[in-house]
Every structure is written in C-alpha cells, then in structure tokens.
Amino acid sequence: MSFPLWCLFIAALLLVATKAPVAVAMARSGNKGYDNRHPRAQQAALTGWGARAMAAHANHFEAFPVFAAGVLVAQVTGSAGTLVNTLAALFVLARIGYTVLYIKDVHLLRSLVWGVGFISSVLLLLSPLFG
Numbered sequence: 338m339s340f341p342l343w344c345l346f347i348a349a350l351l352l353v354a355t356k357a358p359v360a361v362a363m364a365r366s367g368n369k370g371y372d373n374r375h376p377r378a379q380q381a382a383l384t385g386w387g388a389r390a391m392a393a394h395a396n397h398f399e400a401f402p403v404f405a406a407g408v409l410v411a412q413v414t415g416s417a418g419t420l421v422n423t424l425a426a427l428f429v430l431a432r433i434g435y436t437v438l439y440i441k442d443v444h445l446l447r448s449l450v451w452g453v454g455f456i457s458s459v460l461l462l463l464s465p466l467f468g
Contacts, residue, residue, distance in 0.1 A: 339417060341461075344425035345408045348401055348432065355394040355436055362387025386440050393439035397432060400454060404428050407461025416464035424464070428457040 338346075363379050364371040366387060372379040380391050411421045431454030438447035 339412065340422045341408045341411055341417075341425040344429050345405055347429050348397075348404055351429075351432055351436075352397050352401060355390075355397050358390040358436075358440060359383075359387065359394050362390055386442070389439050389442060390436075393436045396435070396439075396451075400432065400451075400458070403455070403458040404461070407458045407464070411461050411464045414465040416468050418468060420467060421461065421464050424457045424461050428454050428461075431457065 359380065360371060362383050363376065366379065366383060369379075383391055408425060411417065411425075431450050434450045435447055435454060438444075438450060
C-alpha cells in the first residue's frame, strides 16, 4: 500500500480517535456521566474544552472527503512521488495539530493549521498538474 493510502487510513482512524476527548468530556459533565441513551443531546450541551473537542471532531468529518478525494486523484493518475507523500503527511499532521489546538483554545494558530491541511488537500487534487 502506498504512503498516501496509509495517510488516508490514518485520517480515517482520526475520525474515530477524535471522539475520545468528547467521550471524556461527556463522562465528566453533570452528574449522569456518559449518557448513551441521548449522546447527541449531551454533546450539544457541552461547554468549554468539551464543546471545542466536539467541534474539532465534527470538523474531521468535514475535512476528510476533500483529503480522500485528493489522495484518490493522486493514486488514479499515478501522481506518486515526494510531493504527494509530503502533502498527505502534512494533512495528517495538520489534523492532529488542529485537534490539539482546538481543544486548548489556541484559535489563531488552529485556523492557520486548518489552512495548511486544507491547502494540502487541494494540492493533492491538483497533483496531476505537477507531474
């Protein structure tokens, strides 16, 4: 399996992994602990870092399709190489950094890191033009 496809796999795992801090916040909220009967309502009521964790988690679902399309375009067109590998790794690292920065409420740097991830995805979509 190619390196960009491994990055796609890791990005897919991040969709699930970013739920962990949300689950912790839910378990710590109120007197009920984690409400498995009404988790969406409990998530909507989160505040502070828990709400930011939920927002970061939701944003992973928004960012993933563009990245996945970019990796698949690069694979289908044979646009392999250092640039494609770097862009795929940069996306994964940016998404990890984005999550940490969002939870810690470092909003300006978080937005910059989000932009790095988004630009990486767009450049992957355009990778057939570069090779």
